[in-house]
Amino acid sequence: MTRSTTRLDYTSWGRVVRVPHQVISPGYRDELPACLHMGAGKAPLLAVGMRRSYGDSVINTGNTLVDMTGLDRLIAFDATTGRLRCEAGATLDDILRVMVPRGWFLPTTPGTRFVTLGGAVANDVHGKNHHRAGSIGCAVNSLTLLRSDAPPQRLHPGEPLFHATLGGLGLTGIISDVDITLIPIKSAFLDVERIPYGNIEEFFSIARESMEGFEHTVSWIDCANGGQALGRGIFQRANWCQDGPLTPHQSRGGLAIPFDLPTHMLNGTTIRLFNTLYNHLQQRGAHRQRTHYAPFFYPLDSLRNWNRMYGPAGLYQYQCVIPQPHAQEAIEALVRVIAASGAGSFLAVLKTFGARSAGGYLSFPLEGATLALDFANRGAETLHLMSRLDRIVAEAGGRLYAAKDGRMPAAMFQSGYTDWNRLKNLKDPATSSDFWRRVSY
DSSP: OOEEEEESOOOOTTOOOOOOEEEEEOSSGGGHHHHHHHHTTSSOEEEESSOOOSSSTTOOTTSEEEEGGGOOOEEEEETTTTEEEEETTOBHHHHHHHHGGGTEEOSSOOSOSOSBHHHHHHTTOOOTTHHHHOSGGGGEEEEEEEETTEEEEEEOTTSHHHHHHTTSTTTTOEEEEEEEEOEEOSOSEEEEEEEEESSHHHHHHHHHHHTTTOSEEEEEEOOSOOGGGTTOEEEEEEEEOSSSOOOOOOOSOSEEOOSOOOGGGSSHHHHHHHHHHHHHHHHHSOSEEEEEHHHHHOGGGGEETGGGGGOTTOEEEEEEEEETTSHHHHHHHHHHHHHHHTOOOSSEEEEEEOSOOOOOTTOOOOSEEEEEEEEEOOTHHHHHHHHHHHHHHHHTTOEEOTTTOSOOOHHHHHHHOTTHHHHHHHOOTTBOOHHHHHHOO
């Protein structure tokens, strides 16, 4: 039976916005039409999963959220093709624990396994292998969508509503289940190589060199220190091992941050010191080693509630993509501004995207480079910094990631996502979010 409660604790991973919601929690797919009926003609609704989006794309202030995490069943799997069909509320964590021992892995994965498959599709997530695999939408064979104005539909690539739903932030209706093709693996371990680099020019040189021979590439970049340290980092490139145990990750456990850390602990000095120490430790360790997939793909999942490090006011994540041929110049400009501000994050990520696209109208990746980092919420000071970064991104023809955004201007969204009106025309009239109301007027 569907449960409905008023919740004050439903927020996004950034924890900047805390507002009440009416939360519907279906346990079975046949309850979803009734959920949609509750939103039709009344307060708009929005389907959500684990709410690992940082900003307001999973916030629907004063209205209804449909919590999909109760719909977490794996429906069918073909061990000859790797095709898996499961309910939209199944998490990547659920899928990997079942499939890794059988020799299968996700086609691509974001930096946390605590997201639902429906949420991954609704944000068309990408991973460290975008230059090979594209975003997750490239592996989706079909999905079932429920709308308030039509019967349930099975959607496939090539259909306009499929491409509006892929990356569509839950605005085209409720994704009920997804059919996706997994990839075969012979081991749960990867052969990982770490390469220190001294500046952003060196990063792009290593990235170009690594595209052909390595499936997964990513780097940590020091955005906190200026001078001779500006733009230094550690590049990681990896391929799956061809032998070894198919050991899945351990379930939830490890360390947790039990409370919000005091805001004053996160300042320019501590961030610079952390980045210097991290760079030193990474260069001291083995430069090539076999690594289990969990610490390679999901390093922060081992520290539960790590978002509390940023204090009670929460955090913003800023992730942009800069297309070629302007990527190197714009990334250098962004890092220079961030380092001078003293507001950089502990772990900033720089990686490249390939040309492959799943065709989602609001899909984020472009061929080029993407930079992602966190900023503690310090009110006007933080907003002013991100506005300065926006100008650099816009001038280079880039855009921001909606799954990470909590404040981009409507004009920047609309100029960065030129197909946004195609989604607007296919949006379910019963759905909405704070993000959509902010950027679509």
